[in-house]
Amino acid sequence: xxxxxxxxxxxxxxxIVAKPVQGVDDRVRGLVSDMLETMYDAHxxxxxxxxxxxxxxxxxIDVSEERNEPLVLINPEIVWASAxxxxxxxxxxxxxxxxxxxxxxDSVHVRAMDVQGQSRTIEADGLLAVCVQHELDHLLxxxxxxxxxxxxxxxIKSKMLKRQREDRA
Numbered sequence: 791x792x793x794x795x796x797x798x799x800x801x802x803x804x805x806i807v808a809k810p811v812q813g814v815d816d817r818v819r820g821l822v823s824d825m826l827e828t829m830y831d832a833h834x835x836x837x838x839x840x841x842x843x844x845x846x847x848x849x850x851i852d853v854s855e856e857r858n859e860p861l862v863l864i865n866p867e868i869v870w871a872s873a874x875x876x877x878x879x880x881x882x883x884x885x886x887x888x889x890x891x892x893x894x895x896d897s898v899h900v901r902a903m904d905v906q907g908q909s910r911t912i913e914a915d916g917l918l919a920v921c922v923q924h925e926l927d928h929l930l931x932x933x934x935x936x937x938x939x940x941x942x943x944x945x946i947k948s949k950m951l952k953r954q955r956e957d958r959a
Contacts, residue, residue: 794842805931814907838928849925866902871895
């Protein structure tokens with residue numbers, strides 16, 4: 791297992807649309823292990839492969855209090871989303887320290903494969919539903935700040951670029 795570097799906004803690689811996984815093999819299982827280790831190390835609740843510069847449809851999530859209930863979604867797709875929505879603050883490991891309101895469906899059903907390659911459908915609501923929608927956006931090349939106004943998005947972009955320059959200095 792290894793901790794992988796997480797891409798930071800506005801890195802253009804965050805906008806690459808992920809390709810479907812052709813088959814669940816040892817390489818994919820190894821990547822999933824590395825992604826889980828990376829997510830836990832960064833104190834996140836979700837991580838998409840896109841965020842670690844792997845452009846395949848893989849997401850890991852753990853919204854449990856004890857951080858011991860990992861959920862792996864390979865080739866996930868939302869098959870149903872509730873019409874009821876709510877706005878809540880979101881953050882992102884690729885946009886550290888930034889939180890802002892995003893409107894999401896209250897609940898979703900997502901079909902995906904697990905690490906054994908078995909297809910399953912998960913019914914998610916609350917924080918898990920938000921996390922699923924947020925991570926699946928990453929697979930489409932979309933970062934949560936794109937839901938914000940152009941003014942807010944530009945301020946965040948400037949702040950992130952400044953932080954990256956300071957980190958390199």
